[in-house]
Amino acid sequence: MKTLILGLGNPILSDDGVGLRVAEELKGRLAQPEVTVEETSMAGLSLLDMLVGYDRAIIIDAIQTVGGQVGQVYLLTPEVFDATRHATSPHGVGFATAIELGSRLGLALPQQIVIFAIEVADVSTFSEECTPEVRRAIPVCVNMILQELDGSHNA
Amino acid sequence: MKKVTIDPITRLEGHGKIEIFLNDEGDVEDAYLQIPELRGFEKFCEGRPVEEMPRITTRICGVCPGAHHMASVKATDAVYHVDPPSVAKKLRELFYCAHMIHSHIAHFYALAAPDFVLGPTSDPAQRNILGVIAKVGLEVGGEVIKHRAYAQDIQATIGGKATHPVCGLPGGMSKALTEEERRDFEEKAKSLVEFGKFSLKLFDDLVLANKEYVNLIVGDIYTMKSYYMGLVDAQNKVNFYDGEIRVVDPDGKEIARFKPDDYLEYIAEHTEPWSYLKFPFLKKVGWKGLAEGKESGVYRVNSLARLNVADGMATPLAQEAYERMYQTLGGKPVHATLAFHWARLVELLYAAERLLELCQDDEITDPNVRIIPTATPDEGVGVVEAPRGTLFHHYQTDEKGLITKANMIVATAHNSAAMNMSIKKAAQGLIHKGKVVTEGLLNMVEMAFRAYDPCMACATHTLPGQMPLELVIYDSNGEVVERLTHHTHSEPLGIKVASVS
Numbered sequence: 001m002k003t004l005i006l007g008l009g010n011p012i013l014s015d016d017g018v019g020l021r022v023a024e025e026l027k028g029r030l031a032q033p034e035v036t037v038e039e040t041s042m043a044g045l046s047l048l049d050m051l052v053g054y055d056r057a058i059i060i061d062a063i064q065t066v067g068g069q070v071g072q073v074y075l076l077t078p079e080v081f082d083a084t085r086h087a088t089s090p091h092g093v094g095f096a097t098a099i100e101l102g103s104r105l106g107l108a109l110p111q112q113i114v115i116f117a118i119e120v121a122d123v124s125t126f127s128e129e130c131t132p133e134v135r136r137a138i139p140v141c142v143n144m145i146l147q148e149l150d151g152s153h154n155a
Numbered sequence: 156m157k158k159v160t161i162d163p164i165t166r167l168e169g170h171g172k173i174e175i176f177l178n179d180e181g182d183v184e185d186a187y188l189q190i191p192e193l194r195g196f197e198k199f200c201e202g203r204p205v206e207e208m209p210r211i212t213t214r215i216c217g218v219c220p221g222a223h224h225m226a227s228v229k230a231t232d233a234v235y236h237v238d239p240p241s242v243a244k245k246l247r248e249l250f251y252c253a254h255m256i257h258s259h260i261a262h263f264y265a266l267a268a269p270d271f272v273l274g275p276t277s278d279p280a281q282r283n284i285l286g287v288i289a290k291v292g293l294e295v296g297g298e299v300i301k302h303r304a305y306a307q308d309i310q311a312t313i314g315g316k317a318t319h320p321v322c323g324l325p326g327g328m329s330k331a332l333t334e335e336e337r338r339d340f341e342e343k344a345k346s347l348v349e350f351g352k353f354s355l356k357l358f359d360d361l362v363l364a365n366k367e368y369v370n371l372i373v374g375d376i377y378t379m380k381s382y383y384m385g386l387v388d389a390q391n392k393v394n395f396y397d398g399e400i401r402v403v404d405p406d407g408k409e410i411a412r413f414k415p416d417d418y419l420e421y422i423a424e425h426t427e428p429w430s431y432l433k434f435p436f437l438k439k440v441g442w443k444g445l446a447e448g449k450e451s452g453v454y455r456v457n458s459l460a461r462l463n464v465a466d467g468m469a470t471p472l473a474q475e476a477y478e479r480m481y482q483t484l485g486g487k488p489v490h491a492t493l494a495f496h497w498a499r500l501v502e503l504l505y506a507a508e509r510l511l512e513l514c515q516d517d518e519i520t521d522p523n524v525r526i527i528p529t530a531t532p533d534e535g536v537g538v539v540e541a542p543r544g545t546l547f548h549h550y551q552t553d554e555k556g557l558i559t560k561a562n563m564i565v566a567t568a569h570n571s572a573a574m575n576m577s578i579k580k581a582a583q584g585l586i587h588k589g590k591v592v593t594e595g596l597l598n599m600v601e602m603a604f605r606a607y608d609p610c611m612a613c614a615t616h617t618l619p620g621q622m623p624l625e626l627v628i629y630d631s632n633g634e635v636v637e638r639l640t641h642h643t644h645s646e647p648l649g650i651k652v653a654s655v656s
Contacts, residue, residue, distance in 0.1 A: 010214055012211065012215075013193065013214075040317075040318055041318060041319060042318050044261075044265075045261055045265065045300075045303065046307070049304060049307065097283055097284065097285060100285055101284060101285060101288070101296065101300075104285065104288065104293065104296065107300075124192065124194055125193075125194045126193065126194065126198075126199035127195070127199065
């Protein structure tokens, strides 16, 4: 199964870059030819182009939730953002909207998309470092993704 | 596996907020927009080699990396006192036209069109790019995606990287354009010109043909008299990449025309205790509060401002579109905030025409794309028109070229006073005697600042990939009477969670 692992974020905005750190970490640990690891700072519509042509996508990003515990890792499917995707946004197009647009236009989008989201603390200070709890979550998320990949091999 | 409840967003820090204060009669007394601030950029830059700045600043925001790259590389030219060869300037401009096209297409089709195609108070479940395509046809959606991808390909080829360009160096560019690439770009540029014409036609059919929308555009609640600022070339035509900064007053009369180096003589910044964002204003006019008119130093940037300060467009089809816009809206300058959308489409056509001209320029494949700087670095200012408005980068370095001081004024900051005023005006026009506020009304208040295409960088990556916005209305006792937000999801979601213990 042709798989894209895509880390999202801003590498110089503290915890915002955690998705990129996880992807970097995975790059060194994966040798399967059918798995591609990429990192990007783009969002919304621009993600569509990157997803085309893969059977499966694993996306890694930062998230902030009400009462969330910093460093928690969530495994999400795109459907969980149904509740937000209908909202118009003052800037940009949400992820779920972009995916739905792509599928309506008949783009060859992955059949399976999962999102690993890490609860973060600071996304507004310029720094190349994540905060400590988020840094500790990086290996946890890496292992979850490796298990996810293994699971699919066995299936 | 355990179930948790996710309510994406609501922390003050991660989102924009509009606060509306009512008086005893239930009318709008004040309205404020708050945008979260990114902290510590200057400190982050200190001590870094100045030639790294064009690569670092593209990371400030995932929305306009191309604009930061260009303003930054122009500032490094100035720091090193080097004038790039003509072909390098043309290649940068070619790249930059593609950047403008990419950004303007997204703004119009994904953000502006839903309000007009579906209607300002239509069901929010329909009022998005999916609703637009359902109404105008799937093939239009295909054209939008295709032409955005063309603009992206051109940026990626010249920029050297898919998303964050690395092509600009002090004194020029890192590589030349090949003949094969040029031919490919030329074909894409021709198609983009057609798409630019098509988009203006669509605006005609969907917006201008509807009297209600035209009334909304020229109506009082979305009108604001202010100064305008933008880059112009030697003939006072709109230019995105280079030129001098021109300022016109609310009557359209030029009151300043200056070189990037002199910006601090013309622009000062006011601070308010309730806002992270500073409020730039025209020094010579002075800060008179959040006020309209000639006496107030508040000015605006972005598409309509660029057209208002210029004497016209440098390409023929865009010039026609420019004339038509001013004829329709009653002459220059236009103060209608919603006309920023129309001006953006005039610019889309200009950017495509200019792109094509540059692709057909004899010099464009010249391999001598860089002059190696030899002077001792010290200080420099670089300016471009970002899609959202005038963007200044200003660096000071020691003699080794390490940054000692960095300053930027971004487009959204120039417009911060104006956005607050536009929101207040819209709220005053829409909320009377404590009338119940609906989702549709919230959207009509939002339209007042969506026209400025504000960039709130920090929220563009964090899931769910949308800038959350909260609107809070207070009565005259300071009690909350309404709280509206687009993100109100709090149902349990079946997801797997791992904690770091």
